Amino acid sequence: MTYREPDGVDEQDWDAYLKVSGYINQIPPTVLQSAQSSRPTFQLPSLPKVDLGWVAIAGFGVLLGYMYMTATPTEETNVTLWDKILSTSKNIVTFSANHTEAAIDFINPAAEMQDTVRKGDSIAGFVVTDDMNGVRDYGKHAAIDLGTPEGTSIRMPYDGTIKPVEDDNCGYGAYIYLKQAPNYQIVLCHLLTPPLEGEFKAQEIVARSGATGRGSGPHLHVQLWKIEITADGQVKRVGKPLTPSKDLLTRLLRSF
């Protein structure tokens, strides 16, 4: 015996249909049970499956595209610079998007980017009095000197730690370690007084420029090193000093 569900009768009405049509009284309970258990069921047509991961990736791509299209000229320059750094350096690939700006601003590892700051340039209103190519009685200068009047405020360019330099030639000096890029060390020399020490936020004033230590007059000496932390926790410099970028120097120097 076969049962066919008539058009327009849904599952809930199936028992009622059997009763109304008289089947329920004519057939043995076991057959009825079998008929009820084999009642047809409605099934929605299956929708194509969508992988949410790909939707997220596509959405992120669209967002990046939008950000790129709406970027100001300065940001476009940074994007280009960052691409250049990535293509020329094997060891800087771990920064997250949030830290990209900081990395661009001061990491300058590529050989062709070593001359970005020159003697005579003006940075934040201060003149570069010597560059990476300067020569001293102790050898190559390998740092940027900025002609800063005594007391010029020195600020943290980004969040990070500052520690005092213990070096007579430097006078009062400071090491800055930026949180975003712990593998680099920024050295400031000839400060007016011993620098503050500890953790600081971007923009906080941590020192005043001066003329302490070896030097011919008031200026701020800025040197940038790539570093390694050894197994016993010591800071070890790697290679030669790098050229601090104009952006980094600008962020360090803000006059009153």
Ligand SMILES: [Zn+2]
């Ligand atoms: Zn110097």
